[in-house]
Amino acid sequence: MFSGPRQRGLRLLTHAEWCGVPSEASVLLCKTVSMRAGDLAQWFRCLLHKRKDPSWISADIISTVEFNYSGDLLATGDKGGRVVIFQREQESKSRPHSRGEYNVYSTFQSHEPEFDYLKSLEIEEKINKIRWLPQQNAAHFLLSTNDKTIKLWKISERDKRAEGYNLKDEDGRLRDPFRITALRVPILKPMDLMVEASPRRIFANAHTYHINSISVNSDHETYLSADDLRINLWHLEITDRSFNIVDIKPANMEELTEVITAAEFHPHQCNVFVYSSSKGTIRLCDMRSSALCDRHSKFFEEPEDPSSRSFFSEIISSISDVKFSHSGRYMMTRDYLSVKVWDLNMESRPVETHQVHEYLRSKLCSLYENDCIFDKFECCWNGSDSAIMTGSYNNFFRMFDRNTRRDVTLEASRENSKPRASLKPRKVCTGGKRKKDEISVDSLDFNKKILHTAWHPMENIIAVAATNNLYIFQDKIN
Amino acid sequence: MEVQKEAQRIMTLSVWKMYHSRMQRGGLRLHRSLQLSLVMRSARELYLSAKVEALDLETPSTPTRCPDPRLHPPREAEVPAACVPPDGEPLSPEPMDTQEDEEEASPRAAETLARCSAHPARVGRKRRSSSLSNGVDAGLVPSKKARLEEKEEAEDASSEVPDRLLPPPAQAEGAFPNLARVLQRSFSGLLNRGPTAPPTAPPARDAKPVCRPADPVLSVLVRAVVAF
Numbered sequence: 001m002f003s004g005p006r007q008r009g010l011r012l013l014t015h016a017e018w019c020g021v022p023s024e025a026s027v028l029l030c031k032t033v034s035m036r037a038g039d040l041a042q043w044f045r046c047l048l049h050k051r052k053d054p055s056w057i058s059a060d061i062i063s064t065v066e067f068n069y070s071g072d073l074l075a076t077g078d079k080g081g082r083v084v085i086f087q088r089e090q091e092s093k094s095r096p097h098s099r100g101e102y103n104v105y106s107t108f109q110s111h112e113p114e115f116d117y118l119k120s121l122e123i124e125e126k127i128n129k130i131r132w133l134p135q136q137n138a139a140h141f142l143l144s145t146n147d148k149t150i151k152l153w154k155i156s157e158r159d160k161r162a163e164g165y166n167l168k169d170e171d172g173r174l175r176d177p178f179r180i181t182a183l184r185v186p187i188l189k190p191m192d193l194m195v196e197a198s199p200r201r202i203f204a205n206a207h208t209y210h211i212n213s214i215s216v217n218s219d220h221e222t223y224l225s226a227d228d229l230r231i232n233l234w235h236l237e238i239t240d241r242s243f244n245i246v247d248i249k250p251a252n253m254e255e256l257t258e259v260i261t262a263a264e265f266h267p268h269q270c271n272v273f274v275y276s277s278s279k280g281t282i283r284l285c286d287m288r289s290s291a292l293c294d295r296h297s298k299f300f301e302e303p304e305d306p307s308s309r310s311f312f313s314e315i316i317s318s319i320s321d322v323k324f325s326h327s328g329r330y331m332m333t334r335d336y337l338s339v340k341v342w343d344l345n346m347e348s349r350p351v352e353t354h355q356v357h358e359y360l361r362s363k364l365c366s367l368y369e370n371d372c373i374f375d376k377f378e379c380c381w382n383g384s385d386s387a388i389m390t391g392s393y394n395n396f397f398r399m400f401d402r403n404t405r406r407d408v409t410l411e412a413s414r415e416n417s418k419p420r421a422s423l424k425p426r427k428v429c430t431g432g433k434r435k436k437d438e439i440s441v442d443s444l445d446f447n448k449k450i451l452h453t454a455w456h457p458m459e460n461i462i463a464v465a466a467t468n469n470l471y472i473f474q475d476k477i478n
Numbered sequence: 479m480e481v482q483k484e485a486q487r488i489m490t491l492s493v494w495k496m497y498h499s500r501m502q503r504g505g506l507r508l509h510r511s512l513q514l515s516l517v518m519r520s521a522r523e524l525y526l527s528a529k530v531e532a533l534d535l536e537t538p539s540t541p542t543r544c545p546d547p548r549l550h551p552p553r554e555a556e557v558p559a560a561c562v563p564p565d566g567e568p569l570s571p572e573p574m575d576t577q578e579d580e581e582e583a584s585p586r587a588a589e590t591l592a593r594c595s596a597h598p599a600r601v602g603r604k605r606r607s608s609s610l611s612n613g614v615d616a617g618l619v620p621s622k623k624a625r626l627e628e629k630e631e632a633e634d635a636s637s638e639v640p641d642r643l644l645p646p647p648a649q650a651e652g653a654f655p656n657l658a659r660v661l662q663r664s665f666s667g668l669l670n671r672g673p674t675a676p677p678t679a680p681p682a683r684d685a686k687p688v689c690r691p692a693d694p695v696l697s698v699l700v701r702a703v704v705a706f
Contacts, residue, residue, distance in 0.1 A: 119505070121504070121505040122503055122504060122505070123504065124503055124504035126504075147504060209508055210504075210507060210508070210509075228507075228508040228509055229508070256508075256512065257512075258512075259508055259509045259512055261509065278509060278512060278513065311488055311517050311520050311521055311524070312517060313520075314513060314516040314517070314520075315513045315516070315517065318509075318513065365484075365488070368488070368491070368517065369491060371495075374510060374513065
C-alpha cells in the first residue's frame with residue numbers, strides 16, 4: 001500500500017453522484033468524471049446548473065459496492081433498488097491518460113418495493129448485498145439481494161442485430177405478402193453497443209427475517225444467504241428449494257440472545273463457511289460434518305476487557321462484517337470501533353486489532369442518541385492481503401498496512417479530491433491542543449459516513465461509497 | 479444523582495427507539511430490537527443499583543459491605559470490572575425477555591446477594607416468588623412474601639449485616655413513581671397498558687422494587703419482537 005520507498009498517494013479516478021428526481025425516482029442521473037482538472041470543474045458547474053434541488057433523496061444512498069473477480073467491473077446497489085455497474089475503460093492509444101477510468105456500463109432496477117400481505121409489512125427495495133459470480137463466458141452474472149429476495153442477473157453485451165427479414169420491414173412492421181417478390185437471408189449488422197441486464201433466477205420465500213449476507217461458494221454452483229437467525233444454502237440453478245444449514249432461532253423467542261450479522265464462504269474450501277454474531281463471536285462450520293451445522297467446528301472469541309464495559313458494550317462488540325482474506329488463511333471482522341484480523345488456526349484472540357476511531361468511545365451515548373451506533377461498517381482486503389480498509393465518519397476512511405503497522409486516515413470529498421492531486425492524510429485531534437490540519441472530534445459530521453468500500457482484486461484501486469457519492473481512487477504510480 | 483439520571487435518560491430513549499422502530503419501513507429489525515433491549519436492560523440494572531446505593535448512603539446506620547462500583551462510573555457510565563460476577567459472566571442481561579428475567583436474573587441476583595447477605599438461599603427463593611412470574615400484572619401485585627421478608631430483615635439486622643439491597647420502604651416507594659412519571663410522560667396515549675402502579679402502592683420489599691412500574695411498558699414493547 002504505502003510501503004514503497006517514496007510516499008505514494010491515492011488520486012481520484014472516478015467520481016459519480018446519485019441525484020435522483022423524486023417525481024421519477026427510477027431515473028438515475030449518474031455522472032462520471034474524467035481525470036483532467038478542466039473536465040472536473042466543468043462537470044461540477046454543469047451538475048450544479050442542472051440540479052434544481054441540491055438535496056438528494058434517500059433512494060440515492062449507496063448501500064453496497066463490489067468489484068468483480070477481474071476488477072474490470074464495479075457494481076453498486078442503492079436504497080432505491082437500483083444496480084449501477086461501472087466498467088473500467090481499456091487503454092487506448094488515442095487517449096493515453098484514460099487508462100483506468102470507470103464509466104457507467106449498465107443500470108437496472110433490481111428490486112422494487114413490495115408488500116407482504118400476510119404480515120402487513122412493506123418490503124424495502126434497498127439492495128443489501130451484491131456478489132459477482134466468477135465469469136465463465138462472455139456474459140457476467142451477479143446476485144443481488146434485498147431483505148427477502150435474491151436475484152440472479154445476467155449482464156451481457158449486444159453489438160449486432162439481425163437485418164433483412166422477409167416478412168418484416170426495417171421498422172418491424174409486417175410487410176404485405178403480395179409485395180414480397182424475392183426471398184433473402186437475414187444478416188447480422190453491427191450496431192451501437194447495448195448492455196442488457198436480465199433477471200435469470202429469483203430466489204424468494206426462504207427467509208423469515210432480513211437477509212444480511214450472500215456469499216458465492218468456491219464450487220461456483222452454490223451460494224449461501226444469511227438472515228438474522230438462519231443460513232440457507234442454494235444451488236444457483238434451483239429456485240424452489242434451499243437447504244437450511246444454520247438455525248439459531250430459540251424455541252422461545254424470549255430467550256433470544258444473539259443474531260447472525262454476516263456470513264461468508266471460505267475462498268477455497270467449498271465445505272467451510274463462517275458466520276459472525278451480534279455478540280462479537282465468529283463460528284466456523286464444516287458442511288461435511290453434518291447437514292445442519294448447528295455445531296460449529298471453530299469458535300473465535302476474544303475475552304472481553306471488563307474495564308471497558310458500558311451500557312453499549314453489546315452494541316459496539318457486534319460484528320458488522322466478516323471477510324476471508326484472499327489466501328483463506330485469515331479472516332477480518334469489523335465491530336463498531338475496531339477491525340480485527342484472525343488467524344483461522346487461533347480461536348482465542350485475533351492476531352491483529354486495529355482501532356478505527358477509538359476517539360468515539362467517549363461519545364457512545366450521543367452516538368446512541370442519534371442512532372449512529374447502529375451503523376454497520378464493512379471492511380475489505382487488498383489483493384495481496386497486506387492491507388485492509390474500512391470506513392468511518394466525516395467521509396473518512398482508514399487503511400491499515402499489516403506489514404509496517406502503519407495506518408492512514410483519508411477523506412473522500414469533492415473538495416479534497418482534485419484530480420491528479422494526492423489525497424492528504426487527515427488527523428483527528430483527540431484532546432489537547434488541536435494542531436493545524438487536524439479536525440477535532442466534536443466537529444466531525446456523523447451524517448457523512450463511509451459504510452461500504454471495495455478494493456480491486458489485483459491493483460491498488462479502491463471504491464468508496466460516501467452516502468450518495470461514489471469515489472474511485474487509484475494509487476499513484478509516478 | 480447524575481448516574482441515575484443518565485440511566486433513566488437512556489432507558490427512556492431506548493423505549494422511545496423501540497416504539498419507533500416498529501413503525502420503520504420494512505418492519506421491525508430483529509438485530510436492532512435485540513440491541514435496544516440490551517441497552518435498556520443494562521440501563522435499568524444500573525438505575526436500580528444506583529438507587530439502592532443512594533438509599534444506602536442516606537441511611538448511615540447501614541454499612542455497605544460491597545459497594546457497587548458501577549455507581550461511580552466515568553462520564554459515559556462505564557461499568558468497571560468489579561461488577562462482573564466472580565465467574566466472569568458479564569452482568570449484562572439477556573435481551574428482550576421479561577418472563578425469562580425471572581429465571582435469569584434470580585440466580586444472578588442471588589449471587590450478588592450472596593456476597594452481602596447471610597441467607598443467600600432464602601433470598602433467592604424469595605426473589606423467585608415475588609418477581610414477575612405472572613408476566614405483566616405480576617409487578618402490580620404486592621407479594622405476600624414481602625411481609626415475610628420484613629421479618630427476615632429484622633432478623634438480619636439483629637444478627638447479621640443488613641441486606642443492603644433491601645431499601646427502606648418509604649424511599650423505595652418514592653423512587654418508582656418517579657420513573658413511572660418519566661415513562662408515562664413519553665408514552666401516555668401510545669400504550670394503553672402503561673405503568674399503572676399507583677404511587678400509593680404498598681411498599682415493595684423486593685430486591686428490585688423500582689423496576690416494577692417499568693416492566694409493564696417493557697414487556698409490551700419487548701413482546702413485539704417475538705411477534706414474527
